[in-house]
Amino acid sequence: MDLDTSTGKKSVNKMKKLLIILLKILATLVITIVVFIAIVFVIDKISSKLETGKIKPYGQFVTVDGKNMNVLIQGQGAETVVLLPGLGTGTPALDFKPLVEELSPFYKVVVIEPFGYGLSDITEKERSTENIVGEIHEALQILKIDRYILMGHSIAGIYGLDYVNKYEHEVSAFVGIDSSAPKQYGNKDIGSPIPTTMITLLKETGLARLVMKLRDDPFASLPVDDDSKEQMRILSYKNFRNASIVNETENMFSNFKAVENLTFPKNLPVIFFLQPNSTAIEGWSTLHEEQVKNSVYGKVMTFQGTHYLHHTKSKEIAENFRAFIEEVNHGGQ
Incomplete structure (x- = not known):
């Protein structure tokens, strides 16, 4: 019996020692994680403050709804092209730079940076279509721009569809750059695949900066100068998950639903420049062909490239756009 008791006590002591070791390892791990996050957080805050001082203004501010909306205007052409960005594009004016440079010798080009984008203010107003x-229309009215071609990337296809129906008398044509179609998701809820709170937490802790540093630089291959690339990096991170962008993302489903029964006015010239096959959306080209099937002047063109087609195909987009507008101006002959 004494032997059994002694053996039992030794077993219990071994278990206690093992438990203490495990607890120490766990405590060390927790402390390491906390210290790591604290370091990342501090570095992020310091970096953000330093980067704020490096931001170089471009364009001009227009006061819309009591806030500053940034607008870049380039070129002196007789016709005006208004460019609208895709969802979450951090610096629209710089993102569109290759396309602006191709268009501005022939047109007056106006790049709108909606609230939450580029150098524009953040707004608490609901990001509904x-x-x-x-807000975009108000900015153009203030600038006394009352006749123009609307050209939009990605989700601007949704806002643009609503826009041309409301202000048909002002818009002379619509151009979509791999633009969204109202029925592309059917009845599926299109919320973010990653919970909003998780993404916001990544930004607030500074871990988002670390993730961005570790991944491939999305701006490295862009056909713009190094200074523009640096500004794009700074402003894209600054605007990442800001309140306006988060609200717009959360409103995506309702914004698509709001225009699902709208069509482009029959007499409005419409041309879409698309990547041939979207990996995310089935029947990408077909969806857009449906949108122009009843248009007097409607066309769909495809180019090999990514969703940001204007990064690599700006020259082709500009040339074919000019040819399309010339054809329209000559009555399709």
Whole structure:
């Protein structure tokens, strides 16, 4: 019996020692993680403050709804092209730079940076299609731009569809650059695949900066100068997951639903420049062909490239756009 008791005590002591070791390892691991996150957080805050001082203004501010909306205007052409960005594009004016340079020798080009984008202010106003479209129109009215071609990337296809129906008398044509189609998701809820709170937490802790540093530089291959690339990196991170962008993302489903029954006015010239096959959306080209099937002047063109088609195909887009507009101006002959 004494032997059994002694053996039992030794077993218990071994278990206690093992538990203490495991607890120490766990405590060390937790402390390491906390210290790591603290270091990342501090580095992020210091970096953000330093980067704020490196931001170089471009364009001009227009006061819309009591806030500053940044607009870049380039070129002196008789016709005006208004460019609208895709969802979450951090620096629209710089993102569109290759396309602006191709278009500005022939047109007056106006790049709108909606609230939450580029150098524009953040707004607490709901990011509904109605509000976004109204703010863009107000900016153009203030600039005394009352006749123009609307050209938009990605989700601007949704806002643009609403826009041309509300202000048909002002818009002379619509151009989509791999632009969204109202029925591309059917009845599926298109919320973010990663929970909003998780993404916001990554930004607030500074871990998002670390992730961006570790991945391939998305701006490295862009056909713009190094200074523009640096500004794009700074502003894209600054605007990442800001309140306006988060609200717009959360409103995506309702914004698509808001225009699902709208069509482009029959007499409005419409041309879409698309990547041939979207990996995310089935029947990408077909969806856009449906949108122009009843148009007097409607066309769909495809180019090999990514969703940001204007990064690599700006020259082709500009040349074919000019040819399309010339054809329209000559009555399709």
